[in-house]
Amino acid sequence: MKEHDHIDQESLAEASEAARPGIEPLLPIIPWPPRIRVSGLYVASRIVTPPIPAPGPLPIQPVPIPQPLPGMVPTSAAPWQIEELLPWGLLREELRLDVDGRYPQMMASGTLYGVLAKRVHWIARLTASGPNAWTGSIWFKDGDVAGFPYTTVDITTTATFLSSQRRAVVRLSGGGTSVRTRTLAFKSPYFRSVEFEFDCATAVTATTKIGTHDHPNRPATLPNETLSIEEVYRRVGFDVRKSGSDTIVPIGDAGTNARWSDNEMHDAMQVYWSRFAGKAQWSLWVFFAKLHEQGTNLGGIMFDDIGPNHRQGTAIFNDSFISTAPTGDAKPVAWVERMRFWTACHEMGHAFNLAHSWQKQHPPDWGTPWIPLANEPEARSFMNYPYNVSGGQTAFFSDFGYRFSDNELVFMRHAPERFVQMGNADWFDHHGFEQASSSPEPSLKLNLRVERAQATYQFLEPVVLELQLTNIGPRPLVLEKELLSMADHMTVIVKKRDKPARQYLPFARYCHNMQAQVVMPGEFVTDSLFISVGRNGWDIAEPGYYTIQIALHMETEDIVSDALTIRVAPPRGYDEEFVAQDFFSDEVGRILNFDGSAVLRGGNDTLREVSDRFGDRAVAYHARVALAAPLAKDYKVLDMGDRMGEMASAKEAGGRLRRAAPHIEEARQLYTSALLEKKDQAIATLGRTDYEYYLGRFRAALVEHGAVLKKEPRDVRRDAKREKIGDVEHTMRVIKEALSSLKEQEPVPR
């Protein structure tokens, strides 16, 4: 209701301006016939499908089909056929319609969010095609555009005073594919939301509003009003809120004339900004101080190009040149107030990633503009310098309407979110899960764990995570049995401190036979993830701090883990540094990832060296299990004869599969050293899940090569059950028994 009231007030203000430009109406002018503003944000979300039904006779209560979340609009016309075009599935959709209200740009933009990180963003220029109808060509696409061939959009709105019943029907066509039609529900008259916090240094006053008629040099048609910074940005299209925590930043011993450096302001921002979080968010800290250390020639600065999240903080310097009115100015106090207000809006514009009006075109080494832009050196925009236009600041303010240029409005309203949002940067950089579609009441929780009290790893030690997915809901859930080992169900981000984030890409993806399992409330499933190295190379190698986060993509939502921070310690000495040059190679990475290789000889040599020279270090456990595995069984090797290493087909090269005989004694020594001698250390570095797996392989190898396990059938069944539930002690006893039996027999031929 409040939202509706705001629209009506806005409409009244616009009508007043249009009817009697520059003259304050004595009575509000009510437009007739009433105009219904349709611009704003429209949304739709995916209608979720029911989970897989539980197999078998288990007494599971029926799982109800989830109902659409508020704001979802089921459509009868070919629902969600986009999934056929977008291989990643669609979860959420937005439309920003920009055809009326303040400074209409006759544009529409849309964003289609798929499962994590998948997104298409489009922008179209519109012309009216009828009452409440517009059509236009799509001129900008961003994101995963391969599955989005459309070239034309037609939009029809349902004009009604009841915003809850307002709809936009979006018809996408062209690009040689079938037409896609969706109905989206009106959500807000604003395109995006943002939050400001205004903090002041001691003895500094923030100028956050002015009277537009306080200074006589102004456009004749400028409405007389008290204009706030918040209102300036509302007119851009943002639902502006205040954090509610405006405060004074004490400068203490620095003295009242202290000048601020960028780093000092960044520190102050971290301490005093109530929303500081070191991540991308639609929130901005605005700081009012006396002077920057550069001196009086700096009126303000978006100082935050420090650290990984830029554009979160901006500052205005009240005692700089902006506090000096031109000689002979008719109203110097009003001039200064206006200049301070203007400067605040200008610096905040930089935080929305706006360049100066004359910087729209720039050399390629400055970066890439979001679209080709022309310089606007004469623009009457917050982003221009008033004193740089023809005729100087007098000419500027005589024609300035307290607004941004059309190009700047298009950018802030319609550019992809990551280009505009404060603290944002390249996709995957520091905030990889901003677009995860998480449920407000998730039924599952994903934990990342390591088998040690402190998540510190030795240099060279591979990192193995334990994933634990727990049913935290009230009902039993049916999950795919191999869910946690299916890499295509998850996105894994690894970020080294002060470095861009990287997506971990496993060497292989496995296709499992789909089997369901029931997880009761409070129960969990676990698996391991060997995360140090993948197709990207070694994501975790150098000493330092790393943050790891995983999103698991479920049928209807993404389950995002808490971030886990680990530390890789520096090398113990020169020897470790030296061997690292060979260890952090693709070959060694593959051997460790696939638990051994009989053909990657260089990598195996490195692992032998590691095992021999660094036997007391954690990396030795990984080296030994990887070296043991191919020795413990018959191993099929492709023999290409003299043409080994050439790019030739096996048939052409006369290749044949050769059997490599097992070296069970060597395997036994390696496995025993890695798994039995120091069990706790082995579990800590290999992870409990993988440790159990290696024990099982060791036992199987022993049995296969002659170990005799003297057991009654009843014992066999009991043992199988104990091994199934991960009874490590039991498996170790079995292995020791097998080893004893081997000793009593003839040596196994190598």
Added chain:
Amino acid sequence: MLLHIALQEGFHHDEVRVLVDAREALANGDVTTRRQTGYAGSVDLDVTRSPVMVEVVLSKRGVTQRKSVSVDRPTYVGLSLTMEGEVVWKLSHEPFGYL
């Protein structure tokens, strides 16, 4: 008399030398404009005669330009680079302001 020389727009890891009457007034091997403000650096000189010959040398770009500048009152010289790498001179008797 004050002669203020400011390096402003368009610098990107440039090697810059500024000479006033053949004497080096500013030398920096890595000048980059801070895009938020359009400012890259400056120097204030107290000159005793007018006019003076101001020469700017951008060695990596192979650009040298000079201009005679009258300094009979406080004078502010702004040097910017265009997209094509040409030097643009801006002369003022008011201090420059950056925002």
